[in-house]
Amino acid sequence: MNLRPYYPVLRGTSLLRGMRDDELDKMLDCFAPRVRRYQKGEFLMLAGYETKEVGILLEGQITALKNTPDGSSVAITEMGVGGLFGDVLSGSSTKSPVSVMAQTDSLAIYLPYEKIIHPCAHLHESHLQLLQNLVLTISNKYFALDRRVELLICKSLRVRISLWLLEQAEEAGQDTFAVPLTRAGLAEYLNCDRSALSRELGRMQRDGLIETFRGSFKILDKERLRHQCQE
Amino acid sequence: MNLRPYYPVLRGTSLLRGMRDDELDKMLDCFAPRVRRYQKGEFLMLAGYETKEVGILLEGQITALKNTPDGSSVAITEMGVGGLFGDVLSGSSTKSPVSVMAQTDSLAIYLPYEKIIHPCAHLHESHLQLLQNLVLTISNKYFALDRRVELLICKSLRVRISLWLLEQAEEAGQDTFAVPLTRAGLAEYLNCDRSALSRELGRMQRDGLIETFRGSFKILDKERLRHQCQE
DNA sequence: GAATGTCGATTGCCGGTGCAACAGTTTTGC
DNA sequence: GCAAAACTGTTGCACCGGCAATCGACATTC
Numbered sequence: 179m180n181l182r183p184y185y186p187v188l189r190g191t192s193l194l195r196g197m198r199d200d201e202l203d204k205m206l207d208c209f210a211p212r213v214r215r216y217q218k219g220e221f222l223m224l225a226g227y228e229t230k231e232v233g234i235l236l237e238g239q240i241t242a243l244k245n246t247p248d249g250s251s252v253a254i255t256e257m258g259v260g261g262l263f264g265d266v267l268s269g270s271s272t273k274s275p276v277s278v279m280a281q282t283d284s285l286a287i288y289l290p291y292e293k294i295i296h297p298c299a300h301l302h303e304s305h306l307q308l309l310q311n312l313v314l315t316i317s318n319k320y321f322a323l324d325r326r327v328e329l330l331i332c333k334s335l336r337v338r339i340s341l342w343l344l345e346q347a348e349e350a351g352q353d354t355f356a357v358p359l360t361r362a363g364l365a366e367y368l369n370c371d372r373s374a375l376s377r378e379l380g381r382m383q384r385d386g387l388i389e390t391f392r393g394s395f396k397i398l399d400k401e402r403l404r405h406q407c408q409e
Numbered sequence: 410m411n412l413r414p415y416y417p418v419l420r421g422t423s424l425l426r427g428m429r430d431d432e433l434d435k436m437l438d439c440f441a442p443r444v445r446r447y448q449k450g451e452f453l454m455l456a457g458y459e460t461k462e463v464g465i466l467l468e469g470q471i472t473a474l475k476n477t478p479d480g481s482s483v484a485i486t487e488m489g490v491g492g493l494f495g496d497v498l499s500g501s502s503t504k505s506p507v508s509v510m511a512q513t514d515s516l517a518i519y520l521p522y523e524k525i526i527h528p529c530a531h532l533h534e535s536h537l538q539l540l541q542n543l544v545l546t547i548s549n550k551y552f553a554l555d556r557r558v559e560l561l562i563c564k565s566l567r568v569r570i571s572l573w574l575l576e577q578a579e580e581a582g583q584d585t586f587a588v589p590l591t592r593a594g595l596a597e598y599l600n601c602d603r604s605a606l607s608r609e610l611g612r613m614q615r616d617g618l619i620e621t622f623r624g625s626f627k628i629l630d631k632e633r634l635r636h637q638c639q640e
Numbered sequence: 641g642a643a644t645g646t647c648g649a650t651t652g653c654c655g656g657t658g659c660a661a662c663a664g665t666t667t668t669g670c
Numbered sequence: 671g672c673a674a675a676a677c678t679g680t681t682g683c684a685c686c687g688g689c690a691a692t693c694g695a696c697a698t699t700c
Contacts, residue, residue: 191549200478209592221441236656243434254565265551266548266551269541269544269545269548269549270545270548270549270552272548272549275552275555294535295540295541295544296537298651306526306527306528308539308691309486309526310500310526312544313526313543313544313547314500314501316547316548316551317498317500317501317547318498318501319504320550320551321497321501321503321506323551323554323555323558324506324554326558327554327557327558327561328475330558330561330562331561331600333658333686334686334687335686335687357420358644360647360648361649362647362648362649364429369561369562370688371464371687371688371689372647372648373648373650373651373688373689373690374685374686374687374688376648376649376650376691377650377651378687378689379649380649380650392647392648403670407462440673446662469694564656564688565656565657566656566657589678591676591678592678592679593676593677593678601657601658602657602658602659603677603678603679604657604659604660604678604679604680604681605656605657605658605678607646607678607679608657608680608681610679611679611680616657623666623677623678
């Protein structure tokens with residue numbers, strides 16, 4: 179299969195960031211990746227199974243699901259074209275803690291982990307870059323999770339919301355921003371009840387800290403918002 | 410400095426697992442690691458600073474501390490001889506989210522990350538192993554954190570305790586086990602109040618689920634304990 | 641335009657858990 | 671070996687936030 183049309187996608191991933199065409203040519207030739215198409219609702223990866231490949235989404239939209247202790251499953255992440263999955267796993271012999279499901283018809287390419295970690299005899303410079311990127315990718319996921327833990331351990335809901343707002347504003351680079359999350363989704367991330375979230379957001383508006391409308395947030399008093407986190 | 414006496418320690422780390430003497434010789438020669446001694450209370454690493462080295466504890470005992478949003482700091486991990494720190498960071502340009510403090514007089518060796526990720530011209534087999542180990546080490550830390558999140562998002566304290574107990578039993582391979590944690594430490598990990606933890610453990614004993622004494626735990630009714638997690 | 645589904649907001653209720661205080665026991669340090 | 675510090679358990683109280691039910695706004699389908 180000719181992968182050239184997808185090179186821009188591949189270059190956009192944290193794993194293959196900035197690779198030139200000829201570098202990708204060589205690497206993909208060396209990796210002999212498999213490519214597979216999925217229909218909406220099919221699983222790209224199943225929780226509880228080992229995986230020895232890093233998956234990259236070339237077309238479509240996927241969702242990572244985690245099985246909860248009580249048997250159901252909750253969405254963890256949504257990923258679009260260029261999304262990486264299985265990256266953290268591929269080194270270990272740990273079974274996957276998440277399932278990955280196609281939300282729309284999708285196309286994915288799989289790079290065997292073995293080939294990534296074992297550069298072939300003539301070690302291209304780009305392969306080293308790849309290894310570095312792999313480490314970077316995983317550690318970034320670690321830090322994202324770490325921030326989440328930092329949120330979760332805050333006791334009061336107001337503190338969690340405040341921290342989250344400040345983090346988002348930081349990320350957006352401005353005090354007004356929108357997020358692609360429904361209230362229910364945000365409540366899940368902040369680990370609280372949807373109604374409780376609404377209630378607290380309402381209070382925070384009354385207190386003149388923020389303004390909200392749907393997925394849009396505006397921080398009115400950043401200083402005081404920071405102060406909320408300390409009590 | 411002659412590092413030979415510490416080879417057994419190095420071999421015991423997840424990063425240098427199982428390396429032969431001659432392999433360590435070559436690698437350490439290539440890495441030109443720095444070694445430093447610390448007095449009790451000194452900092453090996455400060456939160457907020459970048460680091461470009463992976464640290465390995467050769468002697469002593471250290472604690473990783475995280476600064477909380479409200480200014481104080483809480484202990485995250487304790488590590489003994491062979492403990493690794495800075496490993497997750499070294500790839501990224503992220504500032505360290507944790508400080509590392511010597512709990513007793515300590516000795517640490519630092520491997521420059523640059524050298525780890527950039528194998529020197531003649532790429533030894535062992536160096537590849539090292540890279541693989543690095544990825545493995547980081548992803549294991551990721552999974553440890555992931556399990557923590559799984560704990561934290563459980564709403565009731567009893568569920569969190571039950572999950573934790575089952576996890577520990579799994580790890581220990583038997584239903585009676587001891588952990589090197591004080592009640593306060595465990596409460597912090599489970600993100601609850603110490604008194605609430607005592608109270609709930611008391612209730613669980615009265616319910617015939619477990620027996621506890623200090624750091625020792627005995628699971629009496631595993632089946633029913635599992636059942637607790639689902640409500 | 642009616643019917644249905646999704647999303648956000650609001651409210652009353654009450655249970656779980658944080659907090660503070662105290663007591664008993666073990667460990668540490670000199 | 672003694673005093674101080676650290677650790678654990680216990681209890682009363684207050685309150686945050688989960689739960690369930692309800693309502694209005696809006697989008698989608700027939």
